[in-house]
Amino acid sequence: MTVTRATALAAAFSLALPLAAQAEEVVVFAAASMKNALDEVAAQFQQETGHTVVISYAGSNALAKQIIEGAPADIFISAAVNWMDEVEKAGLVAEGSRSDLLGNTLVLVAHGQDAAPVGIGEGFELAALLGEEKLAMALVDSVPAGQYGKAALEHLGQWEAVEPSVAQADNVRAALALVAQGEAPYGIVYATDAAADDNVSVVGTFPADSHPAITYPAALLTGAADDADRAFFEALSGDAADAVFAAEGFAILN
Structure with missing residues (x-):
């Protein structure tokens, strides 16, 4: 029996069907x-x-x-x-x-790769660090990264002074982008976000006890x-x- 090219193709197609159906x-x-x-x-x-x-x-x-x-x-x-x-x-x-x-871990990031480190703890004055500039954060009342960040700043006694300077973004990656693009000099994001963008540097890590566990x-x-x-x-x-x-x-x- 002679197997034509069309017959061979049809046979191959029929054999492939069960595999495709499983995807x-x-x-x-x-x-x-x-x-x-x-x-x-x-x-x-x-x-x-x-x-x-x-x-x-x-x-x-x-x-x-x-x-x-x-x-x-x-x-x-x-x-x-x-x-x-x-x-x-x-x-x-x-x-x-x-x-x-x-x-995950909550960190303070700055624009660029050579920003000076910041000690986040007793004596930390974020408002003074910002001056007239903005702090990028995810939505502080609904997005987890923003909620963790707000909790940390409240714990450190910084929220009231910083709140007028906060630029809120729809999610943590959008907040990261504001810092990476230089639209905000500082931002609060997760450590994993900071590691994903070469245009920012981690300048400080928030104490684990300053916010709920991530x-x-x-x-x-x-x-x-x-x-x-x-x-x-x-x-x-x-x-x-x-x-x-x-x-x-x-x-x-x-």
Whole structure:
């Protein structure tokens, strides 16, 4: 029997169908501060499995509200427990799936690579350091990085003097961009954000006891319906992902 080119192609296509049918899409809503690390974790997962991972990055507050309002997502990773709490209260977290994934550190960054270090503690006068300039922060009443930053400044007795100088951004990466572009000389961001941009330098680290612990809870959502969703969620706490997160400066909590 002679096998024509058309027959061979048809056979190859029919063999490929089951594999293609197994590929699934995983939709992840994640805190903006995770972008560099999570993009790398997702790329590794896609290469190894053939599944597609689609990630939406924003402030955890905005993502939580979108999920509660019905946005289709399979996994949520928040930069604060309170916004995961809201999603869980809405009945949208898959039972037993929630866990604390990562931790982070809060830092003061300055524009450029050669800024002078600042001692953040007793005698720290941020308002004097700013002068007539602005301090970039994420939204202080809703975005976790902004909430942590405000709490730290209140603890240090600096908030009242600094508040009129705060330039608020929609998320922590937007606040970082203000400093990187020189639109604000200083900003409060996570250590992992500072490490992701060569146009800023860390000039000080806020004491851990000056703000609530920075915790990133992760959870499968009730809309997660296939094996790919569960596989990527499990991969987030695997050795390969831990190595990526640690290299980016996150603390591994799982």
